[in-house]
Amino acid sequence: MSTATIPDDPQLRERFGELKPPLTAQAAVIEANRCLNCFDAPCTAACPTHIDVPGFIKRIATDNLRGSAMRILDANILGGSCSRVCPVDVLCEGACVMQRQNHKPIQIALLQRYAMDFFHASGEVPATAAAARSVRVACIGGGPASLACAAELRRRGAQATIVERRALPGGLNTYGVAEYKLRAADSLREIEMISRMGVSFRYGVSVDSAAALEALEAEFDFIFLGVGLGAMQQLGIPGEGAAGVMNALELIAAYKTGHLRELHGTVVVVGAGNTAIDAANAARRLGASTVYLLYRRGEGDISAFDFEYEHAKQEGVQFLWRRQPVAVRPGERGHLLVDTVQVQQVGSALVPIPNSDYAIACDLVVPAIGQSPLTHLIQELRHVEVRDGRIVADPTTGRTGNPRYFAAGDCVNGGREVVDAVAGGKRAALAMLASAEAAHA
Amino acid sequence: MPDAKAVQPDLTVRQFAGGIDCPNPFWLASAPPTNTGEMIMRAFDAGWGGAVWKTIGEPVTNVSSRYSATDWNGQRMMGFNNIELISDRSVEVNLAEMAEVKRRYPRNAVIASLMVASTREAWHEIVERAEDAGADGLELNFGCPHGMSERGMGSAVGQVPEYAEMITAWVKEKARTPVLVKLTPNITDIRAVARAAKRGGADGLSAINTINSITGIDLDTFVPRPNVDGKSSHGGYCGPAVKPIALNMVQQILADGESALPLSGIGGIGSWRDAAEFFLLGCGTVQVCTAVMHYGYRIVEDMAEGLENWMRAKGFARLEDFRGLSLDRVTEWKHLNLNFKIVAHIDEQKCIGCDLCHIACWDGAHQCIHLDRVTGPVDGHVELHPMPIEKEMRSRASLAETPVTRKERAAAFAQGPYPTPLDRIPRVDETECVGCNLCSCVCPVDGCITMVRVDSGVPAETWEERTRGAACATQPQP
Numbered sequence: 001m002s003t004a005t006i007p008d009d010p011q012l013r014e015r016f017g018e019l020k021p022p023l024t025a026q027a028a029v030i031e032a033n034r035c036l037n038c039f040d041a042p043c044t045a046a047c048p049t050h051i052d053v054p055g056f057i058k059r060i061a062t063d064n065l066r067g068s069a070m071r072i073l074d075a076n077i078l079g080g081s082c083s084r085v086c087p088v089d090v091l092c093e094g095a096c097v098m099q100r101q102n103h104k105p106i107q108i109a110l111l112q113r114y115a116m117d118f119f120h121a122s123g124e125v126p127a128t129a130a131a132a133r134s135v136r137v138a139c140i141g142g143g144p145a146s147l148a149c150a151a152e153l154r155r156r157g158a159q160a161t162i163v164e165r166r167a168l169p170g171g172l173n174t175y176g177v178a179e180y181k182l183r184a185a186d187s188l189r190e191i192e193m194i195s196r197m198g199v200s201f202r203y204g205v206s207v208d209s210a211a212a213l214e215a216l217e218a219e220f221d222f223i224f225l226g227v228g229l230g231a232m233q234q235l236g237i238p239g240e241g242a243a244g245v246m247n248a249l250e251l252i253a254a255y256k257t258g259h260l261r262e263l264h265g266t267v268v269v270v271g272a273g274n275t276a277i278d279a280a281n282a283a284r285r286l287g288a289s290t291v292y293l294l295y296r297r298g299e300g301d302i303s304a305f306d307f308e309y310e311h312a313k314q315e316g317v318q319f320l321w322r323r324q325p326v327a328v329r330p331g332e333r334g335h336l337l338v339d340t341v342q343v344q345q346v347g348s349a350l351v352p353i354p355n356s357d358y359a360i361a362c363d364l365v366v367p368a369i370g371q372s373p374l375t376h377l378i379q380e381l382r383h384v385e386v387r388d389g390r391i392v393a394d395p396t397t398g399r400t401g402n403p404r405y406f407a408a409g410d411c412v413n414g415g416r417e418v419v420d421a422v423a424g425g426k427r428a429a430l431a432m433l434a435s436a437e438a439a440h441a
Numbered sequence: 442m443p444d445a446k447a448v449q450p451d452l453t454v455r456q457f458a459g460g461i462d463c464p465n466p467f468w469l470a471s472a473p474p475t476n477t478g479e480m481i482m483r484a485f486d487a488g489w490g491g492a493v494w495k496t497i498g499e500p501v502t503n504v505s506s507r508y509s510a511t512d513w514n515g516q517r518m519m520g521f522n523n524i525e526l527i528s529d530r531s532v533e534v535n536l537a538e539m540a541e542v543k544r545r546y547p548r549n550a551v552i553a554s555l556m557v558a559s560t561r562e563a564w565h566e567i568v569e570r571a572e573d574a575g576a577d578g579l580e581l582n583f584g585c586p587h588g589m590s591e592r593g594m595g596s597a598v599g600q601v602p603e604y605a606e607m608i609t610a611w612v613k614e615k616a617r618t619p620v621l622v623k624l625t626p627n628i629t630d631i632r633a634v635a636r637a638a639k640r641g642g643a644d645g646l647s648a649i650n651t652i653n654s655i656t657g658i659d660l661d662t663f664v665p666r667p668n669v670d671g672k673s674s675h676g677g678y679c680g681p682a683v684k685p686i687a688l689n690m691v692q693q694i695l696a697d698g699e700s701a702l703p704l705s706g707i708g709g710i711g712s713w714r715d716a717a718e719f720f721l722l723g724c725g726t727v728q729v730c731t732a733v734m735h736y737g738y739r740i741v742e743d744m745a746e747g748l749e750n751w752m753r754a755k756g757f758a759r760l761e762d763f764r765g766l767s768l769d770r771v772t773e774w775k776h777l778n779l780n781f782k783i784v785a786h787i788d789e790q791k792c793i794g795c796d797l798c799h800i801a802c803w804d805g806a807h808q809c810i811h812l813d814r815v816t817g818p819v820d821g822h823v824e825l826h827p828m829p830i831e832k833e834m835r836s837r838a839s840l841a842e843t844p845v846t847r848k849e850r851a852a853a854f855a856q857g858p859y860p861t862p863l864d865r866i867p868r869v870d871e872t873e874c875v876g877c878n879l880c881s882c883v884c885p886v887d888g889c890i891t892m893v894r895v896d897s898g899v900p901a902e903t904w905e906e907r908t909r910g911a912a913c914a915t916q917p918q919p
Binding site: 029030033037038039040042044045047048050061086087090091097098101301303396413415416419420423 | 514515840845846865
């Protein structure tokens with residue numbers, strides 16, 4: 001594991017208290033008993049990693065918590081973080097048949113968390129197999145896709161090494177998820193387990209040249225690309241480089257690692273995706289008195305999940321619809337001014353409305369309009385096709401055009417959820433082992 | 442439907458077992474809720490029609506703890522178990538309080554439950570004292586299955602018809618009030634003792650007492666519950682779990698001419714619905730304990746109201762109007778119509794897609810509920826349906842992605858003609874369905890699976906009728 005740590009900060013803990021408290025033992029059993037134990041359960045089918053949901057829930061009902069956690073881990077090694085960050089409304093819980101009977105869906109996420117918390121507290125590590133033959137895989141990027149891929153490889157006896165450019169593993173799980181959903185410490189606890197399964201980690205290593213790739217090719221049989229999407233996109237407006245402009249992922253990473261503890265005044269967030277909402281909520285909790293969220297389209301067009309939007313409203317975030325920033329410039333007494341304009345849709349284009357411009361005085365501007373593909377690395381790869389900024393890989397195997405390269409997660413799917421990355425990483429691991437087996441035969 | 446306003450239900454019980462009157466048929470069974478006069482008076486205030494006093498006899502010493510329960514699926518006390526003995530208070534105190542209760546509540550029935558050593562003198566004495574205290578009737582406790590039976594009382598009497606008959610006869614020599622004998626279910630055929638009690642002259646019966654039980658074992662200490670300093674003892678089981686057993690025994694007694702007497706039904710009764718079932722089999726009163734121990738005396742309010750409302754809806758003015766109506770609906774298997782045919786029908790609008798009926802039918806019944814509405818039904822000479830595991834494997838191998846855009850979410854939650862996607866609504870193969878009811882038992886949605894009668898086109902025929910000729914033909918030659 002990394003020698004880097006995140007200091008425990010009581011102020012952070014207080015301001016970013018968990019949105020949903022964990023279930024007590026009795027509440028967990030009552031909720032577990034409510035589950036109908038559907039055959040070929042829709043919740044399981046809806047889960048990208050196909051966790052046997054009724055299977056783990058019924059084990060909670062009988063107080064077989066170790067068995068319950070094992071059932072989860074068999075399908076999803078990041079079952080702990082997924083139980084906290086998954087948008088379950090559109091996944092397992094959204095598929096729960098109870099809703100068709102006017103009942104609330106089973107609280108699958110909280111039950112899964114209950115079993116996983118028990119398991120992680122026990123300190124146990126899932127079993128790994130003895131290797132039939134040596135297969136060595138380098139996983140580039142230390143986020144969920146690589147972690148899932150590496151863990152699956154270890155479970156089946158292969159060797160896995162994660163190469164991460166940052167000081168801590170976990171990718172967005174550690175650096176990019178709102179602290180009230182998943183604490184960095186909980187992400188690291190989960191990765192500690194994966195490390196104890198025998199996955200090796202190399203930190204502070206950027207794989208950004210042909211030479212670096214060749215070195216990996218020489219050392220490993222396969223290379224798995226779990227590199228994610230890279231930096232956030234620029235707004236492309238004047239003044240964007242000013243001090244006081246900090247993109248959403250930078251802001252989230254900064255407060256989660258203790259580098260940003262306090263905000264004041266007014267914050268303007270640009271964009272209306274889930275990350276924009278995480279950043280806007282964080283700004284409120286860090287002390288900003290006013291947080292505006294600017295979006296160039298209307299309420300019905302936002303890409304954020306409904307529950308995230310509702311949450312942001314409760315946190316006091318103010319939404320400015322159909323308004324776009326056009327420039328950032330210095331204001332009085334060290335403040336910033338964001339020039340904005342109202343836009344309307346004409347055909348497929350957004351057209352500024354004359355005389356609708358005004359400047360918002362603020363202390364921080366937070367662009368949150370999506371992550372741009374990490375192209376500099378991918379361009380180095382031979383026979384790995386990139387289309388629309390995404391690595392082209394077979395969704396069922398993660399196979400790329402180069403037989404030694406596999407890929408999954410955001411860099412392939414363009415940016416989905418942790419659970420999608422886990423599913424992809426796991427499938428790629430199995431495909432690499434099948435490929436090695438075929439080569440041996 | 443009868444005119445609901447036309448009927449004014451009357452729950453009054455008159456001359457039960459030849460002489461017990463009370464305002465309603467709901468009695469508290471002889472048990473902890475009837476331990477003292479103070480408790481019984483509060484119960485009468487709450488609305489109970491009668492109470493059978495906690496068994497009076499030579500005072501005992503009880504142990505701690507005394508109760509344990511069987512919880513099920515997160516629900517407390519599906520079944521309940523006790524190793525408490527009879528009253529631990531003196532005969533004098535109990536009877537003094539009984540006199541006080543009768544003085545203050547003359548309209549409510551107070552029944553003295555009695556258990557003494559098996560001598561004629563002991564029984565004569567206790568009968569006289571209880572009746573002098575004002576008891577409206579006597580209940581002979583021949584049922585208690587733990588502790589007292591080791592001392593030759595309770596079920597030790599109730600399991601030997603000759604003893605039961607003898608003691609009943611001794612009591613009848615002395616008694617001026619109706620004598621009820623409380624029967625133990627811990628016997629091969631409860632009718633053996635019921636008949637003995639009737640021969641001994643009993644005026645009525647109470648059934649059933651608790652069933653021998655060990656409710657469970659602590660998996661940390663390995664000591665069964667209830668734990669008395671590291672050891673346990675079998676107790677008496679009661680509560681909702683025992684109702685089906687009680688109903689069967691009540692039916693056995695009342696359908697048997699040599700056993701049948703006015704019967705006070707006991708066993709898992711906690712609501713008016715339970716009570717109505719005991720009345721429909723012929724009981725004249727019912728007794729309740731566990732449900733009161735769980736929720737208090739107040740449950741009687743709904744028991745009385747609910748029964749009245751049901752009677753109003755059915756047009757029954759008095760208990761006698763429906764008492765025993767179901768008794769002759771229970772028969773021996775050989776008299777059932779073999780040509781009666783029903784099949785399962787699934788209401789597509791109500792189905793929520795849990796598919797429990799599918800797996801239950803495949804693994805627990807006759808493999809005739811299929812998930813093939815989309816792939817197309819398999820009908821014909823040879824039916825090769827995909828097995829449940831194949832369906833499950835397909836789901837597990839499918840690619841699922843989080844719907845992150847609005848468009849994806851709209852597609853993922855698109856609504857078809859029914860609330861449930863068609864491929865999850867099971868189909869019943871009616872030609873193969875044997876009408877066993879299993880699917881309708883497991884279906885979590887009321888009214889979703891109904892069993893529909895199919896005209897088999899064949900006249901009714903019972904097993905007895907079908908085999909009558911064959912039995913004669915194969916009669917062994919003398």
